[in-house]
Amino acid sequence: MFLFLFQVVIxxxxxxxxxxxxxxxxxxxxxxxxxxxxxxxxxxGMVLGLQGYYTLSxxxxxxxxxxxxxLSIIRELGPVLTGFVVTGRAGSSLTSEMGVxxxxxxxxxxxxxxxxxxxxxxxxRMEAGILTLPLLNAIFDVxxxxxxxxxxxxxxxxxxGTYFGGIExxxxxxxxxxxxxxxFSFGLLISWICTYKGYVTKRxxxxxxxxxxxxxxxxxxxxxxxxxxxxxxxx
Amino acid sequence: MPEPTExxxxxxxxxxxxxxxxxxxxxxxVVDKERVHDLLKEHGGGRVETELVGERLVEQGVIERKDLLxxxxxxxxxxxxxxxxxxxxxxxLRFAGIKKTxxxxxxxxxxxxxxxxxxxxxxxxxxxxGKTVTLKHMIGLMKPDAGEVYVGDQALGELxxxxxxDIRKRFSMLFQGGALFDSMNVFxxxxxxxxxxxxxxxxxxxxxxxxxLARVNLGAMGGKFPDELSGGMMKRVALARAMVTRxxxxxxxxxxxxxxxxxxxxxHHLICDTFLRSRYTMVVISHAVPAIFNFCHHVVVLHxxxxxxxxxxxxxxxxxxxxxxxxxxxELHGPIKVx
Numbered sequence: 001m002f003l004f005l006f007q008v009v010i011x012x013x014x015x016x017x018x019x020x021x022x023x024x025x026x027x028x029x030x031x032x033x034x035x036x037x038x039x040x041x042x043x044x045g046m047v048l049g050l051q052g053y054y055t056l057s058x059x060x061x062x063x064x065x066x067x068x069x070x071l072s073i074i075r076e077l078g079p080v081l082t083g084f085v086v087t088g089r090a091g092s093s094l095t096s097e098m099g100v101x102x103x104x105x106x107x108x109x110x111x112x113x114x115x116x117x118x119x120x121x122x123x124x125r126m127e128a129g130i131l132t133l134p135l136l137n138a139i140f141d142v143x144x145x146x147x148x149x150x151x152x153x154x155x156x157x158x159x160x161g162t163y164f165g166g167i168e169x170x171x172x173x174x175x176x177x178x179x180x181x182x183x184f185s186f187g188l189l190i191s192w193i194c195t196y197k198g199y200v201t202k203r204x205x206x207x208x209x210x211x212x213x214x215x216x217x218x219x220x221x222x223x224x225x226x227x228x229x230x231x232x233x234x235x
Numbered sequence: 236m237p238e239p240t241e242x243x244x245x246x247x248x249x250x251x252x253x254x255x256x257x258x259x260x261x262x263x264x265v266v267d268k269e270r271v272h273d274l275l276k277e278h279g280g281g282r283v284e285t286e287l288v289g290e291r292l293v294e295q296g297v298i299e300r301k302d303l304l305x306x307x308x309x310x311x312x313x314x315x316x317x318x319x320x321x322x323x324x325x326x327x328l329r330f331a332g333i334k335k336t337x338x339x340x341x342x343x344x345x346x347x348x349x350x351x352x353x354x355x356x357x358x359x360x361x362x363x364x365g366k367t368v369t370l371k372h373m374i375g376l377m378k379p380d381a382g383e384v385y386v387g388d389q390a391l392g393e394l395x396x397x398x399x400x401d402i403r404k405r406f407s408m409l410f411q412g413g414a415l416f417d418s419m420n421v422f423x424x425x426x427x428x429x430x431x432x433x434x435x436x437x438x439x440x441x442x443x444x445x446x447x448l449a450r451v452n453l454g455a456m457g458g459k460f461p462d463e464l465s466g467g468m469m470k471r472v473a474l475a476r477a478m479v480t481r482x483x484x485x486x487x488x489x490x491x492x493x494x495x496x497x498x499x500x501x502x503h504h505l506i507c508d509t510f511l512r513s514r515y516t517m518v519v520i521s522h523a524v525p526a527i528f529n530f531c532h533h534v535v536v537l538h539x540x541x542x543x544x545x546x547x548x549x550x551x552x553x554x555x556x557x558x559x560x561x562x563x564x565x566e567l568h569g570p571i572k573v574x
Binding site: 113 | 371374376396400401403404406407408410411412414415416417427428431432480
């Protein structure tokens with residue numbers, strides 16, 4: 001698996017470059033995940049707003065709801081949930097697509113034509129994963145904070161100045177960069193695991209289904225494990 | 236005058252003025268030489284036009300398709316007989332003591348074989364006997380555990396990827412399931428190797444793809460996607476894709492598997508027809524016994540990981556070897572234990 005990553009990373013820098021393939025994958029992983037990211041983000045923000053308000057109001061600290069929602073989303077929930085959503089929606093598709101290409105001998109066909117399948121198939125998918133996760137995460141953060149605003153300000157009557165002022169005062173560039181570094185590394189993790197599991201698929205349709213299950217489970221676990229390590233380093 | 240054929244290894248072949256099919260039809264007295272000349276003049280000549288002479292004559296009602304197929308098959312039968320009398324072709328592919336173990340099973344157990352150049356060779360044998368593995372070794376998709384594969388004089392053994400890719404330019408392969416790219420339509424599937432591996436202009440690519448689709452009688456199917464095609468059509472598209480780069484060697488992995496007898500027969504004719512037009516070296520894995528003996532010069536019988544017998548197809552079909560006899564006759568009882 002590490003050798004696979006090593007070979008793919010080497011091919012990042014080697015020609016031929018196929019921008020069209022990369023754009024197709026950015027469209028598939030990024031744009032087509034947008035709706036479900038927005039939906040997840042708005043409800044995550046709303047539930048954080050609701051829970052946070054009732055918890056903080058016990059201590060008379062409702063004014064801190066804005067930064068509580070924003071920091072939770074920007075540092076943790078944004079990157080992790082974006083990673084989960086992309087794994088479920090795009091990662092599983094990447095694995096099954098690569099698996100089908102493998103079992104239908106289309107990867108072998110590329111090799112017989114003298115086309116490196118890692119360069120042609122895997123590199124654009126991994127580049128797209130690495131590029132799109134931070135962008136999706138940024139969108140998740142903005143929409144999630146807006147979801148918190150809907151509940152805190154529109155539903156529970158907190159002033160919008162308190163909500164956004166608290167965010168401005170308490171969220172630093174460091175918090176944002178922690179979230180973006182996490183999402184960048186999750187993008188690499190998801191696309192690496194999902195393409196690898198598909199690429200080495202064996203034994204027909206059952207093999208593809210096992211590869212998809214294994215890719216999704218491993219991606220989820222690795223996102224959480226890696227999240228812990230990055231958090232402990234960058235606290 | 237049609238332009239010479241350029242092969243990936245730099246060699247060229249000068250075609251005849253009437254083209255290979257035109258020559259056969261004129262020699263057989265099916266059509267006049269002048270009629271073929273007029274036809275070529277009408278279509279502007281060119282190498283591919285000469286190769287499409289047969290189709291054009293059928294389209295214009297000059298000859299019947301049945302006559303075209305019969306004449307070509309008769310010409311090929313004469314070739315098979317001539318090869319049996321003098322099997323003199325030099326080998327283009329050679330296996331020396333190839334061994335391969337997969338899942339703790341010796342799939343190839345010291346295979347020595349030679350594939351003659353510019354001939355059709357069929358590899359036959361029981362299922363699971365290592366035929367596809369043999370084919371994959373020829374093009375370097377699999378590496379042997381022991382032994383060496385030679386393409387011409389070049390050993391594939393420790394070749395770096397770049398050099399292996401240069402060798403692969405001499406090959407094309409038709410996979411068992413076609414291996415067409417699902418996300419592309421028929422036209423783009425056939426155009427794919429040209430777009431990726433050549434610097435031809437899009438106009439030239441379009442022309443060559445159209446000509447190759449016409450060769451396999453799928454000229455009108457360019458816009459269809461693989462899942463809209465029948466099994467036979469997929470194999471024909473895959474053959475068009477294999478021919479489009481004008482390789483020296485075409486490997487065909489069970490081109491007739493899962494097809495009805497009529498389509499199977501038509502694919503055999505197409506292979507034979509392709510050979511007569513272009514004289515590629517073709518290696519065919521087939522279970523279509525005994526039909527395949529009418530469509531190949533040379534046969535290699537693989538059994539229990541070894542070459543049991545190899546030689547001109549007419550010699551193999553008359554072999555006394557009990558394994559070969561049982562295989563050809565499809566008998567349940569014999570040295571091959573099935574049940």
